[in-house]
Amino acid sequence: MFGVPVSYIAGRLLQAVPTLLVLLALVFFLVRLTGDPAQLYLGDFATPEAVAELRSTWGLDRPVYLQFFDYVRGLLKGDLGQSLRYSKPVATLIGERFGASLGLAAAGLALSVIVSLPLGTIAALNRGRWLDNLIRFLIVIGQAVPRFYLAILFILLFGLYLRILPTSGSGTWRHLVLPAVALSLPTTALLARLTRSAVLDVISQDFIRTARAKGVPPARINYRHVLRNSLMAPITVITIQFSQLIGGSVVVETVFGWPGLGQLAIQSVYTRDFVLIQGIVLVMTLIVIVVNVITDVAYGLIDPRVRYR
Amino acid sequence: MRTGARRLKHLILVVVAATLLAVASAQTLTIAHNQDPVTLNPLLTTAAANEAIIQATMEKLAVFEPGTMRTIPWLLEGWEFRSETELVLTLKPGISFSNGEPLNAEAVRFSIDAWRQQPVMAQASAGLKDAELEVVDDLHLIVRTKAPVPTLITRLGRYGYVVPPAYYAEVGPEGFGQAPIGTGPYLFDAHEAGSRVLFSRNDAYWRGTPGYEHVVFRIMPDDFARGAALEAGEVDIAYLLSDTAADRLQSVDGVEVHSLLGLRKFLAAYNAEMPGGEPLLDPNVRLALNYAVDVQAIVDSVFGGKAATLGGEFALPAEFGYSEVEPFGYDPERARQMLAAAGYPNGFPVTLAYTVGTYPKDKEVGEILASYLESVGLTVTQRALEWGQFNTERKERTLGHIIAFGLLFSPDLDFTFNYMAFGKEARGAPLLTWSDEWWTAYNESARTVDPDRRAELYAQLLQIDRESPYGIYLFAPYDYYGTRTTVEGFVPREDQFLFLYDVKPKD
Numbered sequence: 093m094f095g096v097p098v099s100y101i102a103g104r105l106l107q108a109v110p111t112l113l114v115l116l117a118l119v120f121f122l123v124r125l126t127g128d129p130a131q132l133y134l135g136d137f138a139t140p141e142a143v144a145e146l147r148s149t150w151g152l153d154r155p156v157y158l159q160f161f162d163y164v165r166g167l168l169k170g171d172l173g174q175s176l177r178y179s180k181p182v183a184t185l186i187g188e189r190f191g192a193s194l195g196l197a198a199a200g201l202a203l204s205v206i207v208s209l210p211l212g213t214i215a216a217l218n219r220g221r222w223l224d225n226l227i228r229f230l231i232v233i234g235q236a237v238p239r240f241y242l243a244i245l246f247i248l249l250f251g252l253y254l255r256i257l258p259t260s261g262s263g264t265w266r267h268l269v270l271p272a273v274a275l276s277l278p279t280t281a282l283l284a285r286l287t288r289s290a291v292l293d294v295i296s297q298d299f300i301r302t303a304r305a306k307g308v309p310p311a312r313i314n315y316r317h318v319l320r321n322s323l324m325a326p327i328t329v330i331t332i333q334f335s336q337l338i339g340g341s342v343v344v345e346t347v348f349g350w351p352g353l354g355q356l357a358i359q360s361v362y363t364r365d366f367v368l369i370q371g372i373v374l375v376m377t378l379i380v381i382v383v384n385v386i387t388d389v390a391y392g393l394i395d396p397r398v399r400y401r
Numbered sequence: 402m403r404t405g406a407r408r409l410k411h412l413i414l415v416v417v418a419a420t421l422l423a424v425a426s427a428q429t430l431t432i433a434h435n436q437d438p439v440t441l442n443p444l445l446t447t448a449a450a451n452e453a454i455i456q457a458t459m460e461k462l463a464v465f466e467p468g469t470m471r472t473i474p475w476l477l478e479g480w481e482f483r484s485e486t487e488l489v490l491t492l493k494p495g496i497s498f499s500n501g502e503p504l505n506a507e508a509v510r511f512s513i514d515a516w517r518q519q520p521v522m523a524q525a526s527a528g529l530k531d532a533e534l535e536v537v538d539d540l541h542l543i544v545r546t547k548a549p550v551p552t553l554i555t556r557l558g559r560y561g562y563v564v565p566p567a568y569y570a571e572v573g574p575e576g577f578g579q580a581p582i583g584t585g586p587y588l589f590d591a592h593e594a595g596s597r598v599l600f601s602r603n604d605a606y607w608r609g610t611p612g613y614e615h616v617v618f619r620i621m622p623d624d625f626a627r628g629a630a631l632e633a634g635e636v637d638i639a640y641l642l643s644d645t646a647a648d649r650l651q652s653v654d655g656v657e658v659h660s661l662l663g664l665r666k667f668l669a670a671y672n673a674e675m676p677g678g679e680p681l682l683d684p685n686v687r688l689a690l691n692y693a694v695d696v697q698a699i700v701d702s703v704f705g706g707k708a709a710t711l712g713g714e715f716a717l718p719a720e721f722g723y724s725e726v727e728p729f730g731y732d733p734e735r736a737r738q739m740l741a742a743a744g745y746p747n748g749f750p751v752t753l754a755y756t757v758g759t760y761p762k763d764k765e766v767g768e769i770l771a772s773y774l775e776s777v778g779l780t781v782t783q784r785a786l787e788w789g790q791f792n793t794e795r796k797e798r799t800l801g802h803i804i805a806f807g808l809l810f811s812p813d814l815d816f817t818f819n820y821m822a823f824g825k826e827a828r829g830a831p832l833l834t835w836s837d838e839w840w841t842a843y844n845e846s847a848r849t850v851d852p853d854r855r856a857e858l859y860a861q862l863l864q865i866d867r868e869s870p871y872g873i874y875l876f877a878p879y880d881y882y883g884t885r886t887t888v889e890g891f892v893p894r895e896d897q898f899l900f901l902y903d904v905k906p907k908d
Contacts (some may be wrong), residue, residue: 134521135524189595258635261630351437351595359437
């Protein structure tokens with residue numbers, strides 16, 4: 093696949109199985125230390141009998157290790173379990189929200205990449221000039237301002253004062269714009285900073301000086317030699333950011349009423365919906381694993397010196 | 402000439418499009434709601450936010466009247482107690498579910514039965530669990546309880562939804578939660594998880610044709626976003642706003658802000674049986690701490706004056722059995738004297754626990770409370786906890802000596818006193834030992850159906866709780882809603898429900 097041996101990819105995925113199991117066990121046992129979902133569901137006025145009955149209905153009265161074995165057995169059959177609160181299969185609940193989160197994260201990341209790579213490169217190529225200073229100032233702002241604050245500012249500016257975009261919700265591309273931009277800005281700033289550093293590092297290398305001395309046109313040097321050799325660090329961060337954007341967009345999803353996985357995750361934690369928490373963690377872990385493998389594959393595509401063993 | 406004709410054609414098209422858009426928006430009522438419903442089966446949830454959506458299509462036997470919170474008949478024509486343990490319910494005639502099933506006594510029997518069998522409803526259906534239900538005829542059902550249940554009618558007003566038996570049996574509780582059918586003004590269309598819940602008009606609704614063709618609940622967990630959507634005209638009603646969002650909307654053209662005192666009341670309850678909590682067993686100490694806290698100042702500074710102080714009683718005017726007793730007032734000097742007289746001239750150490758992010762401004766209130774307690778000599782260790790942890794530790798009795806939180810009961814003081822009486826053993830409530838006098842009054846109230854006598858007993862209990870407080874009685878915040886001026890008939894309710902039939906487009 094893309095010149096990468098399939099055995100290498102399979103090996104990387106197999107290596108991830110113990111990680112996945114350890115993480116699952118950790119989440120499984122730790123969430124059970126954080127409170128009783130039956131008591132939370134029934135509230136302040138529940139009698140011990142009512143709480144015990146509900147715990148029994150949910151299977152929480154059985155020894156924890158038995159619950160874990162049953163859970164893993166279910167996973168092997170592709171069953172993520174039944175949500176305690178929603179009384180629906182966890183896979184269905186995640187499936188309902190996953191597309192929205194994926195779409196938002198992809199839009200946010202695409203925006204970040206499109207803006208940050210040229211921005212970082214321009215800043216580096218104009219090092220010390222006003223353009224570099226301006227871009228560095230914007231990078232600091234982008235990294236310093238929290239996403240929730242950006243989200244509120246965007247709603248006020250574009251939704252209320254200019255009235256050119258909906259304040260929140262989902263369904264059309266217009267609904268996607270503000271959450272995607274709010275989500276992307278800190279990532280854009282981070283990537284632009286990294287790209288600037290990487291480009292500065294590359295342009296001081298001997299081979300660039302040689303290319304210049306040979307009279308290679310600057311545009312060609314910048315595109316073929318500088319940019320390509322500067323991409324390794326940003327690509328690592330881009331892939332890490334992607335998995336973070338899918339699971340970590342809780343604030344943006346909440347402010348913009350975006351029906352994604354982040355909202356579901358936060359709700360499952362508040363209600364101690366153990367099975368749903370486990371399902372979401374499992375899916376997020378799988379995403380991180382897959383994204384890491386894709387990153388490794390991408391290294392090889394960009395840098396021919398990388399070899400797969 | 403040709404250009405003029407083209408311009409005219411464009412103008413006509415724009416006018417037609419604008420008119421169609423205006424008509425379409427007038428036909429849809431859009432509500433910005435704070436929570437995605439976990440289920441749309443009303444027999445599986447007691448969350449007011451869920452029910453506010455469910456009630457577009459499901460109705461109850463009785464409801465609470467806004468303003469007074471008195472229980473009034475809804476699907477019922479009325480009720481009559483034949484004895485303290487026998488209640489006759491009479492249904493309104495001629496009502497059907499939207500799938501054609503008749504609303505009759507059998508449907509009510511089935512619904513109560515389905516409701517009381519749900520483990521999640523065990524507490525809500527207390528007193529009805531082992532009641533005998535007898536269908537007399539299509540319109541009459543007799544409920545025979547094993548013992549008098551004074552709150553029987555209140556429970557029907559709070560939880561008494563009626564489901565169509567044949568359909569419910571066919572799809573099961575979970576299936577019903579995904580596609581409910583009721584007698585209400587709107588028909589359920591779809592639930593787009595985390596995004597929207599859609600309804601359309603029930604033309605055969607028994608009270609008449611509802612005002613809108615469609616109702617859309619948009620799920621918007623952030624209250625600033627709900628306010629902004631209302632301001633931008635994207636929604637017609639914003640459900641439960643914060644005081645800051647409401648303040649902002651006050652000055653916006655085309656928007657109306659509604660506020661009213663809710664049913665949630667806050668206190669800092671005493672947990673005297675936690676090690677080190679012995680001073681709190683002394684009623685004078687409990688009283689002194691109420692004098693030590695300036696609740697009005699908290700309300701003014703934290704809530705901008707938009708909350709009611711509870712005075713000397715842990716009760717609200719909208720609750721059945723409410724009577725005013727002498728408020729404590731803020732008197733730190735008196736508090737210090739009382740603590741000294743009780744043997745604590747230098748105060749004593751306490752742990753004060755409160756939630757973070759569960760109630761509006763709970764952390765701020767907790768911190769201010771701590772400073773008031775310190776000002777009369779107590780050494781306060783603060784514990785600010787997330788709700789799940791707070792709730793777990795409360796049950797395990799390890800949370801703190803003084804525990805600040807809110808309670809939302811059905812509007813009848815029986816629920817408050819029941820909590821005080823049995824919360825100690827069963828519910829992880831703060832611990833206190835009540836006097837014989839308190840137990841005598843409570844036990845009688847718990848088996849008295851006669852409302853006048855119950856009210857007398859509650860007045861007596863409130864007075865006892867004034868002299869020997871359960872905690873530091875704090876405040877009840879206001880609830881806020883926003884509406885566009887293009888809608889009329891919206892009435893904010895203390896129970897946070899939405900009665901959408903009454904909401905119509907303004908002419």
